[in-house]
Amino acid sequence: MSVVIGIDVGGSTTKIVGYTDAGKLVSMLKVEAADPLTSAYGALGKFINENGLALSDVQQIILTGVGSSLFKKNIYGIATSKVDEFEAIGSGGLALSGKKEGLIVSMGTGTAFVRAGKDGIRHIGGSGVGGGTVLGLCGKLCGATSFKTVVEMAEGGRLGQVDLNISDISTGVISTLTPDTTASNFGKMEDGVTPEDLTVGVLNMVFQTIGMMAVFACRNDSVKDVILTGTLTLVPFAKHVFQALHKMHGVNFIIPQNAIYATATGAALSYLYKNGKIHVD
Template sequence: MWAAIDFGISNTDVVVWDGRSDVATVRHWKQAYQGEPSAEMVRRLLAQGDVTPRRLRTVAVTGGHHRGLPAAIDGCPLVGVNEVDAIARGGQALAHLPERATPVLVVSGGSGVAMIAARGDQFAHVTGSGVGGGAMLGLSKLLIQTTDPEEIDALALAGNANHVDLALIDVVSGPIGSLPPDTTAVNFGRVARLDAPPARADLAAAVVTLVSQVIGTIAVNAARAQAMEHVVVIGHLTDMHSIRTQIGHVGRFFGLPIQTPAPAGHATALGALLSLPDLKATPGE
């Protein structure tokens, strides 16, 4: 049995594989960030799934300050995995691709956003964005007084971003190419014209739209710069249905479908697991 832990800025994810099942049945659990990694933290994280280090052949660790962990805990080796490799490998595992060697841009949507070009076993960080889950939570706290992703998601799904944003139809008198009239022209542009504050749901929808459009647009441009036809978004930001929906809209808008598999919050931990050199087989392959 093998395990992997991804120490994220907001969440820590754990996956465990029994060596027999495929990738769809890898066990996964998470906890909110609780400080810097330590041997005791690793024990506590594994214990949440009734696993001890002594039962494991190897634990892959990635993210955060994982390099500060010891080489072994209770006789179980810890293997550090470069986060770029873990993100790429996890994205490949969850994406629907003709084959694993198919080039794909893997977008890791967490507190921040990293974009990795994956070509078979060759991975390279190509760009990223500071506008991600952290920005969404920060803006939501300022505008709608909540940092609960589930509440933000529910509000965004119920709201209308065009009550906060300006659309093309608001700022031009005729069509611009093939752009639909409800295309966002100015994020939050309507607010300066309003006599009363927008509804919370509309503000939540506008925040989600802004974050999704930034991520999606950068991803499309990065994929085209890398001559890639496939894009997959992973990470806990995609736990939110509203985010998946809006990022999907961006992909369709630009004619480049963006995959948003769910759940995908554990993808980087899964990628770290799949990077272990002592695995006898690769889940799902």
């Protein structure tokens, strides 16, 4: 079996996706390590071992992500190339969602917004608000230093203790806003606020900020499908926030299966389907 592998090399987490040269998915996995090089080599070794492959079975490796620039030569003697991260985000997001066009929002350490469709793939902007924001603030405010801890703490949090809602400042009816709409993130901060309350407040602020940026981007475009990818899609609270934004603004927020592997998927497919046709050496 000949395999094409896409690797999304992050700062400490690497995602890897493999396809046969006929376009069939082999598997997906991620590896965490202290540095990008260790993470990437570890991910490749784990992928080969878990799928019963030999190095000779790997036809091509395609690298993308912030850590890909560290690689200067072929990996283990296997033909290795690189693809632009935004191109990988766009093509991977469309592939996993099954959509022909959309705004792909890659929520990693920061957040990238990529418009993809029949007219090509274009990076339209980004934000420093993302997973790094969550861990940085939750680490200092709540003592949570991992996403696992953040998720667990947020489940017991009371958002009404930290956020100021429309109902807190107005008894009248505002036609475009529901009473539970956030008027100010962290604008309430009741006495007795707990670390759990602060954690869910951070998540709400980050997801609302990312979601509203996507809403504004869609208002300047005909596209109404926002495809969410990246590590933050694993946080259960995300669905709650994006469902609320959908009801308020009519934008479709989609979290496809295996959303954290979108960029690695796009890397592999960029090689496998060059010019829209399957590519076999």
